[in-house]
Amino acid sequence: MVAGEVSTLARWAVDEGWNPGLGDLDAVWDLQPAAFVALRQGSNLVGxxxxxxxxxxxxxxxxxIVEPAWRGRGLGGRLWTWRRDRLHERLGSSGVIGMDGVVALEPFYARGGFIPAYRNIRMAGLASGPAxxxxxxxxxxxxxxxxxxxxxxxATFPVAREAFWTRWLAREGVQTVGLLxxxxWAAFGVLRPCVEGFKLGPVVADDPDAxxxxxSDLLARIEGSPVQWDVPEANPAAMVMARDFGLxxxxxxxxxxxxxxPSVDTRRLYGVASFEFG
Ligand SMILES: CC(C)(COP(=O)(O)OP(=O)(O)OC[C@H]1O[C@@H](n2cnc3c(N)ncnc32)[C@H](O)[C@@H]1OP(=O)(O)O)[C@@H](O)C(=O)NCCC(=O)NCCS
Structure with a gap:
């Protein structure tokens, strides 16, 4: 993609209801422009x-994403296969690729070689306090x-990703806290402003109390605002907690x-950073 196309992709993500964080795509563009792949028809971006x-x-x-008018003609399949193969080439023969796929497309991704590990559930509602x-x-x-x-x-992700966090956490409005x-340090949590309300995640903690x-500290800061918290179903304590907070x-x-x-410690993972970037 060229830089100007990233905002179109962001707009399509909004249209899909994915509610990206306001700085998400810019942070990743800053980290790795080659991560963004365009599907063009002539000079028009269509996916x-x-x-x-x-x-x-x-x-x-x-x-x-393929623009709605261009769906159902095999273009998405070609784009996806190209992306998978190109990323695999970049990672090398023992490379591992992750994704958070919409459940309806699980059979398509399985045909492409992907194996389901667990589900991540988007818990949503209004943030409640007090801390x-x-x-x-x-x-x-x-x-x-x-x-x-x-x-x-x-410890909760397949690899360490300092360069990603340096950019992600520096975006405007991102709040990062820890429990001492x-x-x-017994826990960390991140809150970021999104197109609608806020997203909570990642949340990494030694135990449920932490x-x-x-x-509760992060939610109290935005009491009454819409919030989404993507919870790994593989951590039952996190699911119970999200419901306790009314989501x-x-x-x-x-x-x-x-x-x-990959072996990741899902018992310590209470919230995913992003469905788009892991
Ligand atoms: C998913 C998407 C990119 C597919 O683009 P497309 O151009 O319509 O894709 P294709 O026509 O090449 O179909 C690709 C495959 O997806 C499957 N597929 C497409 N839409 C599907 C749906 N809603 N439910 C289940 N399978 C679907 C097709 O059956 C096909 O599988 P096959 O090749 O094994 O038969 C497009 O529908 C889209 O932008 N959807 C909204 C965004 C989205 O949900 N993206 C996936 C996020 S994980």
Whole structure:
């Protein structure tokens, strides 16, 4: 894609109801312009998608969209296969590709070699307060603490992705907090403004109490606003917590992998960063 096409892809994502974060696509463009793939008819953009190479032999496919007027003619299939093959080439022969695919397309992705691992459920509603108080303190992360966040997050993701976080967390309006127990970080959470309301995620925590503290702190900051929290069904405590906060299931994706299914600690993962980028 050329830079101007990224905003069209973002607009299509809004039209699909995916509600991207306001800085999401710019952060990833800044990281890796080659992640954005255009499908053109003549000089017109008619489809697109991302293929983000995180390094370490892991990549993520997202934002797979064909403009409505061009659907159902085999173009999407060609675009998807091209993206999969190109990303695989970039990652090398032992590379692993992840995606959060809409459930309706799971059979198509399975035909393309992807294996479902678990579902991620979009829990949505209005943010409720107040922030829970305890002996441990929730603090807004300073620049120097972000490295610690990236290390903790890496346990819940197939590879470490510091360069991604440097850009993602720096976007306007993104709030990142951590829970300090003594001098140990027990949880981290991120909130970002979206086209509609906010998204909560990732949330990474040592235990449910720690997760609840960061979630309640972030939700209290936006009390009454629409919020979406993408929860891995593989962490039942996270699902229960999202319901306790009054959120209900609004959408689901199937986390699928091509290649060896990575071992990630889903017990510590209470919220996914993004359906588009993992
Ligand atoms: C998904 C999408 C990109 C497909 O584009 P397209 O040009 O219509 O795709 P094609 O005509 O090449 O079909 C590709 C495959 O998807 C399948 N497919 C397309 N739409 C589908 C749907 N709504 N439900 C189930 N399968 C579907 C087709 O059967 C085909 O599979 P096959 O080749 O094995 O028979 C397009 O429908 C779209 O933009 N949808 C909205 C965004 C979206 O949901 N993207 C997927 C996010 S994970």
């Amino acid at each position: 697109g998608g991302t293929i983000l190479d995180y390094g370490g032999g892991f990549g993520f496919m997202g934002l797979f 829970e108080r305890g002996e441990d303190s929730v603090v807004t992360l300073a620049h120097g603490d972000l490295d610690r966040f990236a290390v903790a997050e890496a 127990r003594g001098d140990t 997760a609840r503290m960061v979630v 209900v299931e609004s959408f689901a994706c199937s986390r699928m992998y091509l290649g060896r299914i």
